[in-house]
Amino acid sequence: MAQNQSGYTRFENPPLVSGVDQPPSYDASIPHGAQHAGVPVVVPVGPPYPPPTAYGNPMYGQGGSGYPPQPYPQTAPHMTDSYSSGPYGQPLPYEVTMGEPGQSDPPPDYENEEFEGHGLDNKAVRRMFIRKVFSVLSLQLAVTCGFVAVFTFERHVKLFVRQNAWTYWVGYIVFLVPYLVILCCGEFRRKHPWNLICLSILTLAMSYMVGVVSSFYDTDVVMMAIGITVLVCFTVIIFSLQTKYDFTTCYGVLFVCSIVMLFFGILCIFLYNRIMDLIYSTLGALMFTCFLAVDTQMLLGNKTLSLSPEEYVFAALNLYLDIIQIFLYLLRLFGRSRG
Structure with missing residues (x-):
């Protein structure tokens, strides 16, 4: 803790506030051994933001004293879908993993749907x-x-x-x-x-x-x-x-x-x-x-x-x-x- 010339007290490392969730570590959320098992893991990418100062974060418009805690970086648009079981709506890495490489969902059968709706055996x-x-x-x-x-x-x-x-x-x-x-x-x-x-x-x-x-x-x-x-x-x-x-x-x-x-x-x-x-x-x-x-x-x-x-x-x-x-x-x- 240090005091500047204006008399305000500035914390070098802001203390943790009880009752406020802290962002989890992405390394901690990765399943054990996934780094070495060859499992594809997608990590959310967000825009860079400046570090907090004594007068708040100029990017997010927060006040000084480092309170409240800084928000998480914004996620990419393709990761803001339905899977949001992580804290603050953040998807966990193993939830956005789509599967093994080379696998994909089968395409919809549009021809069968067309014949079922307009075929010669239609009831109408x-x-x-x-x-x-x-x-x-x-x-x-x-x-x-x-x-x-x-x-x-x-x-x-x-x-x-x-x-x-x-x-x-x-x-x-x-x-x-x-x-x-x-x-x-x-x-x-x-x-x-x-x-x-x-x-x-x-x-x-x-x-x-x-x-x-x-x-x-x-x-x-x-x-x-x-x-x-x-x-x-x-x-x-x-x-x-x-x-x-x-x-x-x-x-x-x-x-x-x-x-x-x-x-x-x-x-x-x-x-x-x-x-x-x-x-x-x-x-x-x-x-x-x-x-x-x-x-x-x-x-x-x-x-x-x-x-x-x-x-x-x-x-x-x-x-x-x-x-x-x-x-x-x-x-x-x-x-x-x-x-």
Whole structure:
């Protein structure tokens, strides 16, 4: 302790004040043996500051007498992050050590995040696909019902069709061409608007053929077949959308059944019998009801077999043909049962 000329007492070494934390030594905070073990240690670097004087630290604007103690040097900007367990928010050296040399965190998988959010299996895309399929299907069924109504209730049209049965085969040829194009050409059925044009021609041709077939039955039989078809198809579609059972696993069995039904139909042509015809119509309606359940579940995307959201034309065509076949088999069943 010394006294200057002005009478003020100046401490050569300021005493420690009780209750005030002192900065720890960075050498003391380094783990034992880390200096010789080759562990990378990052020591915070701060700007230099002048030593304290009798009148305080001119850099930090403190008063004289060396009190309060001098603050720690400022840390580098990259070290003022979340790890601050040291005194006064100072990071300890072993806390800022990032790991062994040559190691780094794996980069984020941006591609997987993009496909999860905007991929073809996204739920929003799948719901939009289902709505689009059923919208197209509703238009197809509305056109077919209009043709059936005209051919059933208009006497002149019914009489013309009965006298010119060849128009049915013309309609069948017109139907067969776009059907084979949609079935075999995958790129074509995904190309807008040609896929919709082809589907429209197919729908008009099929509606005409269904109308021609309906003109050969009584009006009450046609109405009964339409009512039961609507009830059966609505029930099967709702059940297929809600159930957890996977009907798509039965697709191979249904394909074999369709081949058996083909040969059974040929046999019924040569060995015509009313009982055999009733059995054939019943089995055909049941088989296409199962096809309707399978094709409905192929829209969901969470089953064994599923369709791409780009195949909305192909999906609508499958459902449309299933419903038409159910109607025709029921119409044949009720017509034969009445003799």
